[in-house]
Amino acid sequence: AQSVTQLGSHVSVSEGALVLLRCNYSSSVPPYLFWYVQYPNQGLQLLLKYTTGATLVKGINGFEAEFKKSETSFHLTKPSAHMSDAAEYFCAVSDRRAGGTSYGKLTFGQGTILTVHP
Amino acid sequence: NAGVTQTPKFQVLKTGQSMTLQCAQDMNHEYMSWYRQDPGMGLRLIHYSVGAGITDQGEVPNGYNVSRSTTEDFPLRLLSAAPSQTSVYFCASSYSILNTEAFFGQGTRLTVV
Numbered sequence: 001a002q003s004v005t006q007l008g009s010h011v012s013v014s015e016g017a018l019v020l021l022r023c024n025y026s027s028s029v030p031p032y033l034f035w036y037v038q039y040p041n042q043g044l045q046l047l048l049k050y051t052t053g054a055t056l057v058k059g060i061n062g063f064e065a066e067f068k069k070s071e072t073s074f075h076l077t078k079p080s081a082h083m084s085d086a087a088e089y090f091c092a093v094s095d096r097r098a099g100g101t102s103y104g105k106l107t108f109g110q111g112t113i114l115t116v117h118p
Numbered sequence: 119n120a121g122v123t124q125t126p127k128f129q130v131l132k133t134g135q136s137m138t139l140q141c142a143q144d145m146n147h148e149y150m151s152w153y154r155q156d157p158g159m160g161l162r163l164i165h166y167s168v169g170a171g172i173t174d175q176g177e178v179p180n181g182y183n184v185s186r187s188t189t190e191d192f193p194l195r196l197l198s199a200a201p202s203q204t205s206v207y208f209c210a211s212s213y214s215i216l217n218t219e220a221f222f223g224q225g226t227r228l229t230v231v
Contacts, residue, residue, distance in 0.1 A: 009158065036222075043122070043208060043222035044161075090160060105151075105176065106210075106220060108160035 002027045004091050006109035014117050019063075019078040021112050023091030026072065031093040033074040034106070035065055038088045047089075050074065051096075061085070086116045120144050124209050124223035131199040131230045139194040139226050141209030147221070149212045150192040154178065154205040155225070161208065167192055199230045 007022040025031060032051050036044040048059025055067040061084075065076045074091060091109040125140045143150065151166035153176075163176030167186040181203060183195040192211075196203060209223040 004160075034220075041225075043224045044210075044220075045222070046219050049219065092161075105163055105166065106153075106161075108153075108162070110158055110160045 002031060002093050002095060002107045004093055004107055004109035006089075006091050006112050008112055009110060010113045010115065012115040012117065013081045015083055016080050019076070019081045019085065019114065021076040021089050021091075021114065023065075023074045023076065023109060024072055025074065025091075025093050027093060027095070029096065030067075030069055032096050033065075033067060034092040034094070035059065035063070035074075035076050036090045036092060036108075037061075038090065038111075040087075044090065047076070081114075081116045083116050083118070086114055088113045122209055122211055122221050122223035124207075124226050126226060127224065128227050129229070131196070131228065133199060133201060133230060135199050137196050137199065139196075139207055139209075139228075141192045141194065141223060142190050143192075143209075143211040143221070144190065145211060145213075145221065146189060147211035147213050148189070149214055150186065151176070151210050151220075152182070152184065152192070152194045153208045153210065154203075155208060156205050164194065164207075196228075201230045204228060204230045 003026040005024045034049045035047040038044050048057045050057045050067045058064045063078045088111050092106045122143045152164040153161040155161045162178050165184040167173045207226045210220045212220045
């Protein structure tokens with residue numbers, strides 16, 4: 001079964017500092033990988049995704065993530081935090097194997113709340 | 119563009135009551151799903167559907183029923199509400215089962231007392 005671990009339930013950074021949110025997955029086959037963001041009292045919005053091709057993926061709002069197969073990781077970064085980045089971030093995976101037990105189903109990590117200080 | 123619409127936004131139920139959470143999408147998406155969000159646990163899949171007339175269980179299906187009579191609608195029914203079902207519920211849809219991008223509704227905050 002697939003699983004996703006997000007290291008750190010809360011991350012706090014200063015405005016202008018680097019944002020690094022960590023995500024590791026467990027899967028026998030490299031899955032599809034996603035980062036979603038949730039602002040207070042809102043649904044989830046897709047930030048970026050990795051399905052195939054280039055392992056460094058760029059998303060919206062200046063975020064990017066790198067798929068590292070050897071480390072089974074998909075960490076999310078942003079060079080310079082902005083106050084508007086304060087939100088909860090979720091890493092998720094989906095099985096890429098047709099007929100696999102998790103095919104098409106999103107498995108989410110526990111979430112990381114990002115706080116940005118002035 | 120309405121996207122994914124969930125109703126109601128808030129609901130309080132008494133233990134044992136039943137209710138239906140509504141979800142509708144106007145993007146002609148094949149794949150729809152229901153998640154519940156609990157603090158520190160991320161989102162967990164309750165039920166999903168790969169098309170009209172086809173549904174299947176997710177990770178936490180007990181106490182919930184679904185049906186998919188049309189492409190647009192995917193209601194979630196709580197048969198006999200329990201306090202353990204207090205949660206925020208999200209409906210999501212995507213073009214296909216591959217979930218290359220899932221669109222989420224705004225959520226329904228349910229409290230069972």
